[in-house]
Amino acid sequence: MSDQVTSHLADLMPSEWLVPTSLSESMNYSLMAGGKRLRPLLVLSACESLGGNQEAALEAACAVEMVHTYSLIHDDLPAMDNDDYRRGKLTNHKVYGEATAILAGDALLTHAFYNISQMHRKYGVNAESVLSIIEELSEMAGPRGMVGGQIADMEGEQGLTDLAHLQYIHIHKTSDLIVFSLLAGGRIAGANEYQLQALRTFGLKIGLAFQIQDDILDLIGDENKLGKKTQSDVEQQKVTYPYFIGLDASRTEVEKLTREGKEALLSADLNDPSRLLEIADYLLNRDH
């Protein structure tokens, strides 16, 4: 499934002769840098759980990966986290320079909306459902969503903030785009309101679990498996779950959230939630 995403991502890039070479190369560099493709897998699996059209879901899956990739490029910039490496490769601005990296991020975000806008004409997804998907992407990736979480993250320093603030950061910086992915897959498959609500709850819970697990791995993970340096949160004085409630309680919280997420999903009368449940378990047990 993840290879399918990578290959379709390449197909969805604008034709190279329509775009300046450096921009096109810079966009591709980060899109093709690998990663778990978690959000695309969630779109595809949510759509599959309701027996929906997988081709249309693949389009939305690639769009959400473009949004995720843009957020990583901007996040790594010198003015933000100032990271030289991501997934074991040089970050975008280290290869193409800051100006091109900023613009490549802008271009990926904008191009994601382009690809979603095509789903009605290309795959016959109901026009009003496509508008709902666009509405939710712009909410959950925008100022009330991911960008708001990113700002809060920059401002959240140890000793200066509390657990409620950390939850705001985690929910908006991470869970929002995960929730979006599940809702988009559901909407493409024609989910009813009750099913959408279950997908939303599942996303919120596993999104928060995912981010707490990230906090844990940043503290005690294996740098080789992670492809990045650990202890960066401590160095940058960022607030984390282990900082507030300790390592053991953080692990218990990840398990509890995963269990609650799975329960919400199982209550929703989906055709086949098996792949979504597998993803939740995979995230719980991951070491990178």
Next chain:
Amino acid sequence: MSDQVTSHLADLMPSEWLVPTSLSESMNYSLMAGGKRLRPLLVLSACESLGGNQEAALEAACAVEMVHTYSLIHDDLPAMDNDDYRRGKLTNHKVYGEATAILAGDALLTHAFYNISQMHRKYGVNAESVLSIIEELSEMAGPRGMVGGQIADMEGEQGLTDLAHLQYIHIHKTSDLIVFSLLAGGRIAGANEYQLQALRTFGLKIGLAFQIQDDILDLIGDENKLGKKTQSDVEQQKVTYPYFIGLDASRTEVEKLTREGKEALLSADLNDPSRLLEIADYLLNRDH
């Protein structure tokens, strides 16, 4: 009309309690910094020329101003043009810092799509027309449009490039968003294909004229009227129309493009193109 845009822009910002204060302030700072509101006026005037719903057009008008404002914030960054002033006020990153400025730009771009996605539900604009507006915005503001023009602009240095490259820059960096504005106003008012084509031609011509006039004003304009330093293109070794064809021929070109744009418009059987024609004349004669 421009006051109406400014006041509605404030209404369309996400509620402040849903967004971290610094983000919300930074977005507002640049949105409320004034400017000609040219693109919103084009949306409203194109819609008016066909007797369409002005309330719906105001929503799209504000969205395009958000996109324009995001592009200025990113354009001014130290990694790009490194400008300290814009419209006589400190640039966003000089007030809020680079990280917040980058994120405020990201948030404005994303929030623009949110506002357009609401036009079907709020004002009954046909769902397929709204999808076409989203498709065109993402094309004309994305890698094949404005962002592509921005990259080409960064790469276009005197002595290293030619007039065709300069036209690519001007068309994509400036005309694309102007064309989008006209098409959006037309689509909201239910324009037919022939009328959309006339609006497109009008936009391309006056957009190019607008940018050549900018080149001219950068060379010989009055700094007080412009609210920014002149001769910046020369200092930054950027290619311009006067650089390639001289000042007199550049002025003649602005007049010719304006005339051709107006002719295209007059051929399209619009109810009342008068305000669009006034805008073309205003742009031709402006000194700032």
